[in-house]
């Protein structure tokens with residue numbers, strides 16, 4: 001295990017080489033997919049040494065597995081963390097982290113704009129265990145600080161958020177929570193470690209849905225949490241007991257995807273900014289949300305804490321949900337699907353994607369217009385994406401005129 005603090009290699013080099021130095025069958029250059037539930041020992045002494053954690057090795061794949069460990073090492077190095085542990089999905093990573101660190105009587109402070117599944121944990125599941133959750137307006141930093149001052153065992157943040165890509169000041173809020181003895185957890189799924197490293201901004205733990213940008217090819221589910229060895233060890237212990245472990249085959253697919261993470265994300269940053277600027281100039285578009293635009297309400301914070309603005313943007317059409325239904329099927333280069341962070345562009349309304357679990361009232365309370373479209377930019381040529389959006393928008397003429405006259 002390399003100590004990332006001693007590793008002066010750039011993020012691109014780490015994306016390719018981290019986690020790749022383990023033992024290989026017959027000298028294979030690629031990490032082997034260890035499709036084995038358990039690992040055999042020739043002597044009881046050896047078996048016992050490994051089982052007691054006195055020697056490195058693997059016993060049973062619900063606990064650890066060599067392919068899964070290589071994936072954890074790669075993410076850990078990219079986030080600059082001491083340790084990482086992985087899960088069957090992003091939601092498993094988030095649930096395990098929260099249920100490990102919280103107990104009855106604790107208080108959580110978070111924001112209204114967390115991922116739909118995370119929001120359900122906050123409003124439906126944690127309160128059943130007498131855990132109080134205060135959900136604040138996402139960009140009201142003073143209100144979040146005021147809630148932290150009332151008590152905060154854990155501050156849970158996401159930035160940029162999904163789908164309206166709001167930005168929260170991670171360093172400022174982390175400092176406020178830690179001054180009250182709180183732990184700070186950040187979901188870094190939309191930014192990726194290429195664009196934002198929350199541990200360097202003061203967070204205690206980083207969680208990811210590896211399903212999205214880390215894997216990047218929309219063919220494997222996975223989740224991961226990174227941070228200091230003691231905290232990650234506690235979360236790992238809960239996961240080995242509840243069994244939400246990552247599959248070796250998925251670990252391999254995610255590992256392979258991550259070797260091009262830096263190339264994909266750089267292209268997606270560039271594509272998203274060009275697409276966002278085009279959309280902002282189009283008369284059929286009512287509003288564009290992208291942290292790289294000067295019009296974004298927290299563009300200054302984004303410039304401070306991110307090195308790129310990410311591949312996800314959203315925009316609202318004139319003409320309501322009816323316009324959305326007519327517009328989306330016209331796109332040639334976009335899957336209409338509930339995913340993001342893939343090499344292909346993916347588009348969909350929050351009502352069927354990130355916030356399918358929410359009621360229309362809850363979506364409205366989170367500031368999500370019904371005519372909003374989430375657009376996760378792929379690695380295609382940006383000119384083709386812009387031409388595709390232009391033809392789909394131009395085809396909406398009538399509805400848009402109606403929508404605008406109704407305003």
Ligand SMILES: *Cc1c(COP(=O)(O)O)cnc(C)c1O
Pocket residue numbers: 089090091092115117158162187189190208209210211212221222223
């Ligand atoms: C998708 C997503 C999750 C949940 O991840 P799964 O792998 O689908 O369980 C959590 N947070 C964010 C920001 C996401 O986009």
